[in-house]
Amino acid sequence: MLEVLLCSLFTILPDYLFRKYHQGKTWGKEITFFTMWYELRWGISACTILAISLVTLIFYYHPSTTNATPMFRTVSIMPEKSGRVQHVFVENHQQVKAGTALFSMYDESQVAAIEGAQAQVQQVEAEFVTAYAQHAVTISVVERDKSAYLRSQHEYDRKKKLSLQGNNIISESEVQKLADTVAMQQATLSASLANQAAAQGVLDTILPAKRASAIETLESVIVDKAKRTIYARIDGELQQFALQPGDFVNPMIRAAGILVPTTGEASGKEAVQAGFNQLTANVIKVGTFAEITCMSKPFTIIPMKVASVQSVIATGQVRAVETLLDIQERARPGTLTVKLVPLYEGGLDGVIPGTKCIANAYSYHHELINSGTLSATESIYLHMVDTVGIVHAIILRMQALLLPVKGLVFSGN
Structure with a gap:
């Protein structure tokens, strides 16, 4: 409408003044509602062409959209496993910091698992005591068999x-019997050494592995128990958080609530996402200046x-x-998504x-002109x-003035 009024000042108004002062035609006589098109046809046609051209020029080089919103991201509050709520530590709409405990769930099974894992660790430690004692026994047996072997040798x-001296003091059979005894003592010593090595292997390899496995199992069940207490991972505000002790929470079906970030880009307080017509893709570039007005902050141009x-x-x-894509189903053209940030610090406050x-x-x-x-x-x-x-800037300011009237009076809400 503003464009039409502006164009009429340069087309219809001069045509009317020409008809009135040059041809002597006045409004109400020669120029009436029924003869207006014939008398002012040149001005009306020129106004239509100029208005359409001006509107096209303005909307192409200075695009506008009502599809603009400071979008924010939400984080669903849910445990990794299902469970029934035991304690609730916070309230709805409460501001929480990262690491704040939100609620906990019943953990009888985790307590039993921790006790079982602790018992397993203690059992492995007891096996270490037994293994050390067995290792000491094998050392004593090795010393005994070694002494016996050395004595027989x-x-x-x-x-x-003596038998080699030829005095027949020692018989050949007795020497052979002693040789057999030495061989037997040597075999016994080898068996004792093998038992010692086996006992040492139990201490160095088997039991440490069992202890590490038991400790890992204990740490795993402790972590699982810690997961029964749900913590906030970011700073934010709790929304739709209405848990009560006894409620059942399922990560696949029911979340406990929503955490809305209060800081950072995900909070929606640092940028505005706008969807412009695709035709303006060659006009809107990074660094292009823009202005917005929002319903939550009326009468303000940002x-x-x-x-x-x-x-x-x-x-x-x-x-x-599972089905092939039909392009006809996507006949509606999409918009060019643009991220807008305040030109000055605190612009979106x-x-x-x-x-x-x-x-x-x-x-x-x-810059291009210069x-x-x-x-x-x-x-x-x-x-x-x-x-x-400037025409679009004026229109935006008129929209900022009329936005509360339109939203409160003419919307019917």
């Missing part, structure tokens, strides 16, 4: 030497700038499903995340493009 050497432009259109997304906003983006060609690379015609055209952006 010494006796054999002595009598062997200067913004484009921080990023999504490189794809969401409606073109393809997912693997007072804007509630998730609120409805109206956004304008403005083309700015001042570069000297454009012709005179191109410079004049871009000057005109930058100038008509």
